[in-house]
Amino acid sequence: MRDSAAMAEILCLNAGSSSLKFALYAEPGTDEPSLLASGKIENIGLEPHLIARDAKGDVLAERRWTKDGTITHETLLEDLLREIEASVGDDLIAVGHRIVHGGTDYSAPARVDAPLLAALEALCPLAPLHQPHNLAAVRAVSRLRPAVLQVACFDTGFHHGQPPIATRLALPRALGEEGMRRYGFHGISYEYIARQLRSIDPDTGGGRTIAAHLGNGASLCAMAGGRSIDTTMGFTALDGLVMGTRCGALDPGAVLYLFQQRGMTAREVEHLLYSESGLLGVSGVSSDMRALLGSETPAAGEAIELFVWQIARQAGALASSLGGLDTFVFTAGIGENSPEIRARVAGRLGWLGVDLDADANLRGDAVISAPSSRVAVRVIPTDEERMIAIHTADLLREEPKA
């Protein structure tokens, strides 16, 4: 099955609560990493299902586990490493991880060691849905493959150079000094988009750009010349747009109401805001955009309308931060695949100079704006795993040779 016996590999992991996404790359030397396989284990905690495909999309491995108390995230990771070694390559030299929060101290991708792990652990309350799972995968790899270099890539990192005014919360200064500030997330995705824009247009990198990462989590990023200057997510990944199950921007008074008038506990409020709100909460039908678009229920229609309205409303705010708009990019599951949502968002941004080419949008072309549009509108598939592989390869090159 293998034709790459002597090849060293980099594995990229994006570990969540119920899924583990992965991509395996050939160690690229000085070139762009080349994809060997990718896939995910879904439905963790219930009946996990692994599917791995090669670079052409052909299935390399598929496996199902029945519900069983002995199956944990770590045993699944161990099984995944074995599957990869059996079907693709057995010379794993590094693992790159998507880590949601790097706090104030960590922005650049970093080699994982005990002090870094402890610092990242302390940030779990700021990303309770993601950070604990990200770090559990790091610890599991340390146990399963102790000799392998591990690299942490931070979703907050790309936003670190933002102007201070974009990061400040209007709270007493002492809280800001404690780390209560806007961080922003989806940075690995936005860094990849900025890189693509730079290769499409080396002179301006897209100029004044708003990138819309619209997946289960959703946010916008304002980029000037490829650098983040503002974004809709803030102190946590709850802020900003309406998401699959997260509320997005919310009057803090609403949170006080839940505590004071409804007598809810902190855990209950956390669950409500992270897991029961957003598209799911408003529609009462689903967190999944495809399901909502296929639903006849009026509440599903209203959830979609609120999603679109908030994107346009917050894009207006980011256009103000940028002082105008040259490029608008759609990416991630909804942005890459839904002509309807793209058309509805673009329809609300006409005043900024956005004018879609309806046929190009339906086809999902790379450029979906009309030739006369003042703003270039693009669809760019994101590739967070590739960005992680690039950073991991860079750090590998800096490692002293044994």
Ligand code: ADP
């Ligand atoms: P994640 O944030 O978990 O990585 P994705 O980026 O894969 O998620 O995005 C998942 C979202 O994309 C879901 O709401 C899904 O319904 C939506 N999606 C995927 N394909 C389509 C499509 N063809 N039309 C509309 N929505 C889609």
